[in-house]
Amino acid sequence: MTALLDTHFEKHYSGGTQISADFSQPSQEFSITVLFGPSGCGKTTILRSLAGLIRPETGSIKCDDDLWFDENTSICLPPQKRDVGFCFQDYALFPHMTVSQNIGYGLRLEKQKRNQIVGEFLERFHLTGLEDRLPHQISGGQQQRVALARALVRKPRLLLLDEPLSALDSTMRDELRLQMRKLLSQFKIPVVLVTHDRTEAISLADQMIVMKEGKTLQCGPVEDVFSRPNGPEVARIVGIETIEVGEVMNRKDGMATIEIQGVKLLAVDTVSLYRKVHVCIKGEHVTLSRGEAGTLSSRNHLHAFVKWITPEGPLIRIGLECGENRSLELTSLITPSAAQELHLQNGSQVMAMIKASSIHLIPMVE
Numbered sequence: 001m002t003a004l005l006d007t008h009f010e011k012h013y014s015g016g017t018q019i020s021a022d023f024s025q026p027s028q029e030f031s032i033t034v035l036f037g038p039s040g041c042g043k044t045t046i047l048r049s050l051a052g053l054i055r056p057e058t059g060s061i062k063c064d065d066d067l068w069f070d071e072n073t074s075i076c077l078p079p080q081k082r083d084v085g086f087c088f089q090d091y092a093l094f095p096h097m098t099v100s101q102n103i104g105y106g107l108r109l110e111k112q113k114r115n116q117i118v119g120e121f122l123e124r125f126h127l128t129g130l131e132d133r134l135p136h137q138i139s140g141g142q143q144q145r146v147a148l149a150r151a152l153v154r155k156p157r158l159l160l161l162d163e164p165l166s167a168l169d170s171t172m173r174d175e176l177r178l179q180m181r182k183l184l185s186q187f188k189i190p191v192v193l194v195t196h197d198r199t200e201a202i203s204l205a206d207q208m209i210v211m212k213e214g215k216t217l218q219c220g221p222v223e224d225v226f227s228r229p230n231g232p233e234v235a236r237i238v239g240i241e242t243i244e245v246g247e248v249m250n251r252k253d254g255m256a257t258i259e260i261q262g263v264k265l266l267a268v269d270t271v272s273l274y275r276k277v278h279v280c281i282k283g284e285h286v287t288l289s290r291g292e293a294g295t296l297s298s299r300n301h302l303h304a305f306v307k308w309i310t311p312e313g314p315l316i317r318i319g320l321e322c323g324e325n326r327s328l329e330l331t332s333l334i335t336p337s338a339a340q341e342l343h344l345q346n347g348s349q350v351m352a353m354i355k356a357s358s359i360h361l362i363p364m365v366e
């Protein structure tokens with residue numbers, strides 16, 4: 001299948017900042033590509049270049065067989081010729097127009113047909129009953145749904161979303177995040193979405209592009225990027241709690257014994273040629289118990305002391321010092337009920353357990 005979007009360009013800003021984009025969006029059906037990375041890494045620049053609002057200096061942007069931008073032939077189609085829908089952080093609804101008028105804006109159809117389509121979109125986006133209200137008379141989540149409906153009503157071939165949930169409070173953000181994939185999937189078009197929110201990326205993305213300082217560090221299916229980052233920088237950006245340098249002490253039967261800060265851990269050996277590795281352990285893969293019971297499926301059992309306890313949304317984050325000299329710091333993410341059952345407090349002694357298959361190793365070139 002030909003790539004729907006083929007994007008290879010560089011944007012140079014005055015002041016020396018360079019942003020490069022290098023990715024394909026392989027599907028013409030519904031799929032969400034998330035541009036993910038810290039503030040200032042270049043996500044919005046890429047999205048605006050796709051929309052035609054920014055002109056890159058070099059490279060090309062191709063959508064199906066159409067060239068949207070090409071350095072060699074000086075082609076740079078304006079936004080209205082690219083047939084994309086976009087929706088930015090502040091929604092930019094017209095304040096003096098009703099919900100219906102906002103959605104129908106840009107539909108060049110006779111009145112009856114336009115009203116019929118607007119009615120369908122009001123229903124699809126759960127806005128029926130609000131059609132005559134002005135934007136300031138509806139909630140932030142409803143405004144967001146109006147903006148999405150307006151972006152999709154003209155049946156674009158691609159939808160671009162810049163931090164679509166960032167203007168909402170956290171309760172509404174959680175609610176809309178759950179609805180969003182379902183709402184968007186009805187339209188069977190690819191979506192490119194910008195976010196720096198991990199939860200949003202995990203729950204919405206099919207493909208993920210991790211960026212830092214204007215460059216792509218990793219691009220792939222979202223599950224791969226979060227579980228198998230290709231370097232310590234990506235591991236840090238996607239929020240893996242423990243990233244330590246370790247040394248492989250021995251290898252046997254596909255397993256490697258790795259020493260980190262004087263503590264030995266057994267991991268599946270995915271780096272057979274390398275001696276030094278970055279060891280990545282997600283907080284959710286460090287389980288805790290009091291004593292030795294219930295630990296049979298985990299190959300690594302470490303004596304640990306609780307150093308700190310912090311609630312984090314629906315989970316509890318626990319800082320641990322592990323090993324005889326308490327030299328290895330790990331983070332565990334557990335449920336409040338598990339924390340309660342274990343009667344955890346600062347200084348509690350626990351057993352930290354990690355499956356060998358949950359430890360991700362990244363080779364270090366010496």
Ligand SMILES: Nc1ncnc2c1ncn2[C@@H]1O[C@H](COP(=O)(O)OP(=O)(O)OP(=O)(O)O)[C@@H](O)[C@H]1O
Nearest residue numbers: 013014015017038039040041042043044045046196
């Ligand atoms: N018009 C401009 N002139 C000069 N530099 C710019 C301009 N616009 C953006 N930049 C710089 O380019 C870099 C990328 O900006 P961009 O807005 O694309 O990042 P971002 O990842 O979307 O950030 P955020 O998450 O904060 O929105 C930043 O360092 C920014 O300061």
